Amino acid sequence: MKNVQIILHKNQEVAETYNVKEGKVLTIQNIRGVNYELYNTLNGTAPQNIIARRVGQDLIVILDENEGAGSPLEINPDIIIKDYYGDIEEEKAEGLDKVEGEVTDATGILIGLHENGNYYAYIPESAQTSDAISILEDGDAEPQAIGGEELSCAVFFPWWGLLPLLALIPFFLHDHDDEPEAPELIPPSAVNDEYSAKVNQPVDLKPLDKDTDDDLATLKIKSINGVELTGQAQVIDIPDKGKVNIDADGKITFTPSVSGKVEFPYVIVDKDGQESTANEIITVTPVSPNPQTNIPPVAINDVEVGTRDATTGKLNSVKQPIVNDDVDPDGTGIDPKTVEIVGGTKGGKELVVAGEGTWTVDKTTGEITFTPEPTFNGNPTEIKYTVKDNDGAKSNEATVKVTYPEVTPSIEITKVDTPLPANAKVDDFIEYTFKVTNTGKIALKEVFITDGNATNVTWEKATLAVGETITGKAKHKLTQEDFDAGKVENVATVTAKDIYNTPVTDKSDDTDDVTNSDPNGDGNPDDPTVTPLTQDPELKLLKVAVVADTNGDQIVGNAGDTITYTFTVENIGNVTVSNIKVSDDRIGVTDLAVTPDSLAPKGTATATADYVITDADVKEGKIENSATATGQDPKGNDVSDVSDDPKNPADVDPNNDGNPDDPTVTPLVQPLPKLTDANKELVEATGDNVTDILTVEHPEFVKTLTVNGKDITTASAKNPVIIEGNEGTLKVLGFNKQTGDIIYKYTEDGNAETHTKPANDNVKDIFTIAGTTTSGQAITDATLTVKITDTQPIANPDKNTVKEDTTTQATGNVITENDIVNADKDVTVTGVAKGNTGTDESTNVGTAVQGKYGTITINPNGTYTYDLDNTNADVQALNDGDTLKDTFTYTIVDKDGDKSTTTITIDVDGKNELNTPVNVPPVAVSDEAEGKRDPQTGKLQAKKQPIVNDDIDPDGTIDKTSVELVKPDN
Structure with a gap:
């Protein structure tokens, strides 16, 4: 109600604007020549419906329940226009010849802005003057019956009287743009x-x-x-x-x-x-020195709207402050303690109306209260009262009237079923839940629920307060007929009486049903509760194969033998299936009748068929087939199932119907292809290769063939199948499906490998050859193993020379000058010992080892230094041409642990101290060594030769730095 204003228009000007406030009555003194506009500030138009009633000379207005304080049954006026129907005293003064109590005409009309942009008058909804409902009418308008009295155009002629009433010229053009405007600040309105x-x-x-x-x-x-x-x-x-x-x-x-x-x-x-x-x-x-004649007060008729108890609907007591609107003309004031009920007892303070209730007067405030009897339901007979002013003058008799809103009992029942599980069956129960609500404004009793095909109907209690809801339950036991019908449909009925014994009833509505049918037209949907039952027509076909040696060759399952198939059909659904037949394309069976050909739920039927095995079947290795059983459900729809082999444990279910459909697989006898393991060897770091053939026995039964998981059945020399191993590459160059030959070539990768000791057989490539037969059996795996053998370092004997008194030190490298490193490289010296020990040595590397005539130090990288003990007596005893030998043993090892042991011998040449030395030229000895190629590219590699090691200088004076190359003859 905060959004409603009443605007007073005089001629074409706004005389005054009032705001209607929540919880307060807006009282306006009528002004002659003024019309009243009702205006909703939220939507810019007038309220569509109002309630207007005449009370004495006043007009009371109650706004529509969406605009104002409440419904017509909960009336507290929102607006009172005082003297709307004229002020009697004023009219007398103006000579209008009106007598007290005579009905006068209204002096203005109620108007509003229609949503079409034009102004119209409020017109009664019916022709009855007692009808308080008025609407904003945009059609032809007859004189109003606002408040129950017709308006006379002779009394007041509005400013727009020369215009058609149904389309008044809008004197305020409200903006109705689609976009909402910012709220306008409305100033307060002070009134004199x-x-x-x-x-x-x-x-x-x-x-x-x-x-x-x-x-x-x-x-x-x-x-x-x-x-x-x-x-x-x-x-x-x-x-x-x-x-x-x-x-x-x-x-x-x-x-x-x-x-x-x-x-x-x-x-x-x-x-x-x-x-x-x-x-x-x-x-x-001024204060008059002489008292004037006392004028009696005027008592005004009072009307009050009573209420009912929100829970029971019984009439509540009504208290009326009746003297609030009474008037004392001479201003001495009204004495509320003097209120008396005409015809009342106890000094006019009480009046009992049999069958209705009791009227009482508050001795202090003068308020009159009506208290209804418990069984009374209606509007009490109006009474009269008088009141005195403070000077003791008694008023006229005025009426006190109480009206109560009428109520009609109303009840509503809803019924829903509890959803059934998907596997519901005969003898299961549907459970129903009822909700019964008192939808009226009066309490109910003797509530009773019935349901045609449900049992065990119960509910909480037999009484219902206003707005109260109770629940109930019922059950229905499912029958085979229900499943045949595909549903259970029923309606519950509730009956009751209100507290005054007025009967009321309702048929149940299923709130889950959005149809909302209303067969009795009471505005309350009565959809029956329909519980659909799942009709699950379903067949299960089992198929079993038995093979017999009908060709007599003592082999069961080869060409010429017979397979007998047995078909068993079971109805695993919940409805009857008829006209059942079986078909199996693989064995040439079409529409094979079963016995019996119609099955009730849980019933079974059988049929058999024979098939003779062919050579093509044997080559395939098996016969795999599925049959289909087909029938019709009660609605004539096809029901079918693909056969399942109960001997097959796979239980595959391709259609996800929960019923396995494993095909019937009958394995047939056929030779099994066979492969034999093969072994090859290649030396590490050589890049060598080997080409050979593996042969598969019975290749005609080979379906798939792989090497390390790669299919080789289409391999050829132009399009080989390449399988990379750890140590080399295998190329499959072809597979001959007639001969079974697998042609392959393996190439070692040319890399040195690390071999474990002592077996040195850990480096190998193993290729697995696998496959399946045409019948789907696995061929026993075979392997091709290529072993990569280790290369060994070779320590060759080393020699060097010292000479008494002159060249007493010899140096060199035992590894690079004479030993063979081979593939593993990274060769080091691991041990040195005096003499020729004949065993591997593991100590004295990098330290001086004492020999017979001097010491030698050999480092891990093979470099060595020999120092002659020139003071040794044996050395000094040498003459020219004499030689002593000092021998040492050393051991070398490569990076994967292979060892080789040999000796280094130092020749000690003598000198004759008595003869003058003669320089004898050295003798160069021809040298020859084998070079190598790069293992990856095949290019020639550089080769180092210790060429002076075997050259001879008779007097021991070879200068290794003097080596010069001589250009070849060619």
Whole structure:
């Protein structure tokens, strides 16, 4: 309701705008010649429907429940237009010849902006003057029955009277753009207040009572007569007129000091800082020295809308502050303690109406309360009351009326089933759940549920408060007929009575069913609860093969023997399958009848067929086939299954129906292809190759053939199959399917290998030859093993010479000068010993070893130094031509541990000290060595030769640095 305004239009101008506030009644004094526009600030149009009723001379307006305070059954007025139907006293004063209580005409109409952009009047929804519902009508408009009385155009002729009423010229063009506008700040609206007072007698001022704002809770008075309010007790002087007094609680009074009309301004401000100004107007009369004649007060008829208990729907008591709208013309005030019920007892303070209830008067406030009897359901008979003013004058008799909203009992039952499992079967139960709700505004009793084909129907209790829901349960036992029908369909019924014994009933609705059918047209869907049952027509076909030696060759399963197939069909579904036949294309069987040819669930039928094995079957190695059983379910749909061999444990299920469909595989007898292992040897680091043939026996039964997993059946010399080994490469150059020959070539990779000791047989390539037969059997694996043999280092004997007294030291390299390193390279000296030991040595490397005539030091890389002991007596005893030999043993090893042992001999030549030495020329000895090629490229490699090692200088003076090359003759 915060979004509704009432705008007062006078001629083509806006006279005033009021905001309707949540929880407060907006009271407006009617102004003659003014029309009232209802305006919704949210959508820029008028509320479509309103409730308008006449109460005395006033018009009360209740906004639609989507716009205002509530529904027509929960009436608290949102707007009261006082004297809408005329002020009797005013009309008398104007000579309109109206008598007290006479019905007068309204002086203005209610209008609104229709969604089509035009203004229209609110028109009654029906022709009944008692109908309080009025709508914003955009058609031809008859005179209104607003509030129950027709409007006379003679009483008030609106400014648009010359225009067609059904399309009033819009005097406000509201913007209806699609894009929402930013909310406009609406300033507060201060309204002049008028009071009556006597000189020197204070009167209460209530400036904010008629003022409006979008948030009344934050509206406050900023100043009075230009004086800012402090928020504390304060006195404001109205010069020559009187004083305004504000107490600590904020109560405002004015004490006039003169008679006449006193007027001063006040300013209000809202939460957004927007202000509005109005006047406080006080008509001050002097205190009369002579009392006037007391005028009796005027009691106004009162109507109150009662409520019902939200739980039971019973009538609640209604209390009415009836004197609030009563009037005392002479201003002496009404005494609420004097309220009396006409015809009442206890001094007019109580009236009991048999069968309805009791009316009582509050002795202090004058409020009248109606308390209904427990069994009463309706509107009580209206009563009358009187009241006196403070001078004791008694009022006229006015009526007090209470109306209650009518209620109709209403009940709703819903029913859902618990989903059945996929494997539901006969004698299982469907479980139902009921929900019964009291959808009316009155409590119910004697609640009872029935269900046609369900049993064990139970529910929580037999009473229902307003809005209450109870649950119930039931079961249904499934039958074979249910499965044949494919569903279970049923409806439950609930009956009850309200607390006043009015019967009510409802058929169940399945909330899971979106159809929402409503066969009885009550607006409440009554879809039956349908539980679909899964019709699962299914066959299971088993097929077993038995082979017989019908050709008499004592071999079971070769050409000419007979296979007898037995077919067994079982109905494993839940409906009958008929006209069952079996077909098997592989063995030439079509529509073979089974016995019996119609099966109820769990029933079985059989048939047999024979087949003679052919040579083609034997070559294939097996007969693999599947049969199909086909029949019709009760709806005429085909039901089929592919056969399963119960002897086959694989249980494959290609169609994922949970029923294995292993084919029936009958292996046949055929020769098994055979391979023999082969072994070859090659020397490491040589790059040598070997070409040979492996032969497969019975190659006609070979289906696949692989080497190390690679298919070789299509290998050829042009397109060999290449298999890389660890030590070399195998090329399969062809496979002859007639002879079974596998032609291959293996090439060693030319690399030195590390061999383990002492066997040296760890370096090899092993190739696995595998395959399958035409019948799918595995051929026994064979291997081709190529062993890579080790190369050994060769330590050849070494020689060198020293000479007494002259050349006493000899040097060289035992490895590079004379030994053969071979493939493994990285040869080192591992041991040195005196003499020729004939055994491998492992010590004294890099240290001096004492010989007979001197010492020798041999380093790991083969370099050595021999130092002659020239003082040795044997050495000094030598003459020219004499020689001594000093021999040492050394051992070499390559990188994978191969060893070789030999000797180095040092010749010690003598010298005759008595003869003058004669230099004898050296003798060069021819040298020859075998060179090598690069193992990868085949190119010639460099070759180093220790050529002077075997050259001879009779007097021991060879200079190794003097070697010169002589150009060959060619």
